[in-house]
Amino acid sequence: MQGKLVAMTMVEEQEAGEEDVGVGALVAVEDVVVDFAGDRVLDHVGLTVSVGEIVTLIGRNGSGKTTLARTVLGLVKPKSGRVWRRRGLCIGYVPQALAPDPILPMTASRFLTLGGTADPERLNDVLDEVGMPDVADRQIVGLSGGELRRVMLARALLRDPELLVLDEPMSGIDVSGQVALYKLIGEIRDRHRCGVLLISHDLHLVMAETDQVVCLDRHVCCRGTPEVVVADPAFHTLFGPTLGDAVAIYRHEHDHRHTEAGAVAPLDEGREDTGHPGSSAGVAAAETSRS
Amino acid sequence: MFEDFIIRGILGGLGVVLVAAPLGCFVVWRRMSYFGAALAHSALLGVALALMLDMDPMLGVVVLAVVMAVVIVAMEERRILAADTLIGILAHSTLALGIVALAFLQNVRIDLMGYLFGDVLAIGNRDLLFVLGVAVGTGIILWFLWRPLLSATVHADIAAVEGVPVMRVRLVFTVLMAAVIAVGMKLVGVLLIVSLMIIPAAAARRFAATPEAMAVGAVLVGAVSVVGGMLASFYLDTPSGPSIVVVATAIFAVSFVLRRSA
Numbered sequence A: 001m002q003g004k005l006v007a008m009t010m011v012e013e014q015e016a017g018e019e020d021v022g023v024g025a026l027v028a029v030e031d032v033v034v035d036f037a038g039d040r041v042l043d044h045v046g047l048t049v050s051v052g053e054i055v056t057l058i059g060r061n062g063s064g065k066t067t068l069a070r071t072v073l074g075l076v077k078p079k080s081g082r083v084w085r086r087r088g089l090c091i092g093y094v095p096q097a098l099a100p101d102p103i104l105p106m107t108a109s110r111f112l113t114l115g116g117t118a119d120p121e122r123l124n125d126v127l128d129e130v131g132m133p134d135v136a137d138r139q140i141v142g143l144s145g146g147e148l149r150r151v152m153l154a155r156a157l158l159r160d161p162e163l164l165v166l167d168e169p170m171s172g173i174d175v176s177g178q179v180a181l182y183k184l185i186g187e188i189r190d191r192h193r194c195g196v197l198l199i200s201h202d203l204h205l206v207m208a209e210t211d212q213v214v215c216l217d218r219h220v221c222c223r224g225t226p227e228v229v230v231a232d233p234a235f236h237t238l239f240g241p242t243l244g245d246a247v248a249i250y251r252h253e254h255d256h257r258h259t260e261a262g263a264v265a266p267l268d269e270g271r272e273d274t275g276h277p278g279s280s281a282g283v284a285a286a287e288t289s290r291s
Numbered sequence B: 001m002f003e004d005f006i007i008r009g010i011l012g013g014l015g016v017v018l019v020a021a022p023l024g025c026f027v028v029w030r031r032m033s034y035f036g037a038a039l040a041h042s043a044l045l046g047v048a049l050a051l052m053l054d055m056d057p058m059l060g061v062v063v064l065a066v067v068m069a070v071v072i073v074a075m076e077e078r079r080i081l082a083a084d085t086l087i088g089i090l091a092h093s094t095l096a097l098g099i100v101a102l103a104f105l106q107n108v109r110i111d112l113m114g115y116l117f118g119d120v121l122a123i124g125n126r127d128l129l130f131v132l133g134v135a136v137g138t139g140i141i142l143w144f145l146w147r148p149l150l151s152a153t154v155h156a157d158i159a160a161v162e163g164v165p166v167m168r169v170r171l172v173f174t175v176l177m178a179a180v181i182a183v184g185m186k187l188v189g190v191l192l193i194v195s196l197m198i199i200p201a202a203a204a205r206r207f208a209a210t211p212e213a214m215a216v217g218a219v220l221v222g223a224v225s226v227v228g229g230m231l232a233s234f235y236l237d238t239p240s241g242p243s244i245v246v247v248a249t250a251i252f253a254v255s256f257v258l259r260r261s262a
Helices: A067-074 A108-113 A120-129 A145-160 A175-192 A224-230 A233-245 A279-290 B004-029 B034-042 B045-050 B058-077 B082-104 B114-115 B125-154 B155-161 B166-188 B193-205 B211-236 B240-261
Strands: A025-036 A037-050 A052-057 A081-086 A093-095 A163-167 A193-198 A212-216 A218-225 A255-258 A265-268
Touching: A025 A067, A025 A193, A037 A052, A037 A067, A037 A193, A037 A218, A037 B114, A052 A067, A052 A175, A067 B155, A093 B155, A108 A120, A108 A145, A120 A145, A145 A163, A145 A175, A163 A175, A193 B125, A193 B155, A212 A224, A212 A233, A218 A224, A218 A233, A224 A233, A265 B166, A279 B004, B004 B034, B004 B155, B004 B166, B004 B211, B034 B045, B034 B058, B034 B082, B034 B166, B034 B193, B045 B058, B045 B082, B045 B125, B045 B166, B058 B082, B058 B166, B125 B155, B125 B166, B155 B166, B166 B193, B166 B240, B193 B211, B193 B240, B211 B240
Parallel strands: A052 A193, A052 A212, A093 A163, A163 A193
Antiparallel strands: A025 A037, A025 A081, A212 A218, A255 A265
């Protein structure tokens, strides 16, 4: 990472040079404060998502995960801090809940074209990619939670996004469906080389395809690779010993290698978190576990 | 065969439903029928203020409806009262204020029943051209507004991330509603205009697989209601505005029964 993070108190989107936030960065949120009705929801939070990187936000309900994602998307204006987005950044967004209304007739294919693209061949390709080849003519009201989530993902992919923001994509989906969906997200990242910001309150399986985990409790508790975060005392304090220990890191074979000491490490170590404020404990732990 | 006023009424009515029906679909989808009713209820006050200021009454209706819309949205944001309470207060207080204000206009004779329930006899050739002009104008704007408005209706945040200026689209939609209320007022009156927006849309729902199909179906239902209502009014000597709404309701009832048996 070149340069250093520049401390600024600016609410407006910056046209800052890439060197200020790191090469390959798609979005960078720095020192952001968000208040709702006098309640501090985000307290000096920072986050960077880079090209080809999957960043997972975890935290309990009310920990500010969705607010942080909405800040990244530009839907929430922070009280102070800095939000930087790569110029002309194309974002695909899959929100937490879409409750289709039966009063509004809407086929899956019409839903997909709401974003603007109309080429039927491309629609079919994208539906194939998310594993939903036969839903085009079905009403979205009749889709199951998992099917709808995949159709929403297809709409986001139609935009050829450089950044995907997925808010709780796993809620209402059974465990085998979750594993499949995480795998799909990993594949999409590999195929499109896009950055992914993933939100979850699920502790299980969260970290399967993740490069960096940010544990949020209105402030950043800890961050780093999944292995680092699971080992972090702050993580256990937040989720309690029982839950914290129950977290399973399911990695697929091609996703990791083993170090000489037998520890699990990602294939691409250069992608690891090295420059974010507040993560020093995590990074230090990573050094130990790797050596 | 028919009197001129029936022809003018049918043409004007068709012009109104051509935009009122698709706009009505959005009113139904966005659950804004009470909001629409509030805009319509304020129309009398708009008429009164316009007459006091020597303006065209329809312009007064549109301007006041837009002001109402902005006030409702602003007060909703501050969450002082629940939206339905707020809308109820504004709807009925502006209706009462409007009637009181009209009473102060000593030298103007106002056909109150005509404003409340419509008066097809009052539509002259000039009025017809005005109604059709506004219908075509709002129709063209709605055509271009369609995709962003639909996207924002399905999910405002996705639309915003995809570059739709959601607030601006919502504002233009409200202005279109106000314009349709202003011209529809002539035909069916302020108390019934919202029914001309939502009943055809509701009747068309059962037969549509896409939003566009529902809008086209709503226009057809609205057109049949206008022609049927005007003819019924002519032959049965019933008030034309309410007759149109009764026909639309009958079509809705039939569609409802068909849905049950299907």
